[in-house]
């Protein structure tokens with residue numbers, strides 16, 4: 001190196017060398033990291049097998065020398081002037097050849113090796129799986145399933161690493177040293193030199209080609225992963241693809257991924273072939289040189305013909321393994337590349353784990369507290385800011401607020417899917433970060449926003465929550481969520497396979513299965529994340545009792561967008577952009593006229609009662625004594641009663657006047673354009689169910705035509721004595737419009753409390769009735785449905 005001329009070049013070269021060295025040391029480190037997967041530390045029987053394999057390898061090496069020597073012997077005997085048939089030598093040659101063949105010592109070695117390979121496969125597969133299972137949410141949020149499966153399956157090829165070292169690289173090094181020595185002994189130093197030179201040059205060229213191949217292998221791996229990702233993404237999102245009519249796009253997408261894979265594969269194969277050509281060329285060149293030398297010595301009478309034959313045989317014997325040797329190196333390097341991702345995965349540590357000295361959670365009463373909790377998923381965007389609140393034992397607390405505000409994140413922190421960046425989450429005074437994850441999660445039952453099931457039977461899916469649950473308990477849980485009869489009506493009943501992630505069940509059924517799971521689990525703390533958002537109003541009413549039973553006496557946190565479903569919560573916490581902006585009971589929050597009040601107004605604005613200028617008699621919730629399913633608990637939903645919204649709205653009395661006025665103002669502020677330009681559209685379009693404010697109202701025509709029972713009790717202080725339905729209309733919109741004009745007279749303003757339990761717990765509003773036509777229509781519809789379902 002011309003250091004003075006080319007300082008930069010020197011520096012770069014040195015840098016390059018360092019990089020190269022670092023890479024090699026990385027490979028070594030990786031290999032050392034993987035060693036425990038190969039060595040059966042606690043299994044002496046398997047260790048003994050390693051010894052057996054080692055012995056086979058030694059015998060193999062010896063045979064590699066003996067076979068050509070024996071052939072040389074036979075040739076020498078035959079080349080004598082009065083040659084006899086060398087029976088004995090031939091028999092020995094045949095025996096040696098047999099032992100040296102794939103059916104001889106190799107077969108014994110393979111037999112001994114198989115359990116060792118299985119051991120490694122088992123160790124690596126389970127280590128990878130266990131690691132994936134123990135890694136935290138941050139990993140699972142980021143992971144690409146297709147690539148991950150590929151990583152694990154490719155990484156398993158690491159078991160061939162030892163195979164390469166033990167059966168290709170190691171033996172061949174011994175073979176080469178022996179070959180040079182034997183040839184030196186049988187011929188001379190020149191022959192030994194030629195052989196050594198060929199071998200060294202062969203290995204050097206292989207390593208050069210291999211370096212190129214590594215890059216190609218990485219490209220190939222990434223192309224295969226890409227193909228897999230597209231395959232997994234497209235097949236698992238088939239429905240979305242179909243909805244958006246993007247099947248052709250996906251076909252092309254996949255096709256180009258496959259083409260890319262094939263191109264990378266071609267390039268890789270090209271380099272492999274180039275390696276083979278170069279190596280064959282070298283070997284044949286070396287053999288030719290050795291042959292000339294040997295032939296010369298034989299012709300000069302220095303060596304016997306047998307020596308020449310032995311040389312040919314020896315070269316033939318060596319060239320095969322020599323190729324394998326190069327391949328062994330190549331395979332080793334490529335296997336290590338394959339294993340790079342797996343090693344990264346295995347080295348990754350979960351961000352949420354049991355801390356040293358973590359104790360089991362001791363659950364006394366189930367008090368949950370957040371103290372100044374800050375949280376960010378990625379360290380860049382703060383999701384929760386200084387969140388502090390207390391949930392007293394047995395209380396039901398509702399988290400409400402704008403979507404994306406951080407409500408579900410709070411539940412994730414309680415289940416310790418993530419740890420807070422600062423602040424503490426405690427349960428019964430114990431910081432959940434210092435208790436064991438198992439004991440924490442064993443006490444928590446979650447009904448997630450988007451429940452997913454295993455591709456298994458309904459029964460097994462519910463049993464998954466509690467493997468000790470009896471079939472009877474599962475049936476009871478399903479009865480509680482109004483699914484039992486439905487499941488029995490399925491051709492395969494509870495043995496019905498639910499499809500991948502439960503795709504064969506409807507959204508509402510899925511949610512109810514999730515609730516059934518929670519019931520079967522019987523947890524001490526219940527977290528409900530929009531647990532009934534996909535359930536229709538009627539079913540929701542039916543399962544409120546079950547939710548009530550699930551949450552009764554247990555600390556419960558419930559997330560809801562429909563405020564009407566949580567007005568009876570002990571406390572409502574309003575979250576906006578990661579901060580708690582208000583908290584307190586429903587009425588208190590309404591009185592404050594703050595964020596919650598506006599939210600309530602907004603949702604109420606979606607209800608026709610507020611738009612109605614003509615007020616009818618007051619109505620309360622549709623659960624009457626008659627309408628309530630038998631055996632239902634009077635206070636439903638542990639104070640969370642979907643149907644109370646009707647009661648509250650209707651019971652608001654004079655307050656609703658304020659709300660109406662406020663709504664008008666609010667609507668003008670929030671929707672200035674629609675409220676000015678399309679006042680009628682604005683009001684019409686916001687006509688939706690009072691039970692599901694976020695869903696358009698739908699009152700089946702047949703229900704509108706049906707006679708309403710003369711005395712139907714809908715709530716504590718409302719009795720609808722006679723409610724003849726209006727004439728059926730062609731369209732729901734039309735029906736809704738007409739209801740304004742038709743329903744008022746059908747309601748009797750003389751109301752009475754028939755069921756104290758359906759009154760909102762904190763409703764302090766008494767007195768005059770105020771019921772709107774559409775709400776009544778809804779109530780009538782619900783009543784009809786529940787009557788008909790009885």
Ligand SMILES: Nc1ncnc2c1ncn2[C@@H]1O[C@H](COP(=O)(O)OP(=O)(O)OP(=O)(O)O)[C@@H](O)[C@H]1O
Pocket residue numbers: 141377378383402403404405406407408409410449
């Ligand atoms: N795994 C994640 N990684 C990064 N950001 C996330 C992750 N999960 C949620 N977020 C972000 O955190 C914010 C709060 O999400 P979160 O699910 O807690 O909101 P939410 O109030 O429950 O919303 P919604 O009512 O729509 O369910 C959102 O802006 C969301 O984009």
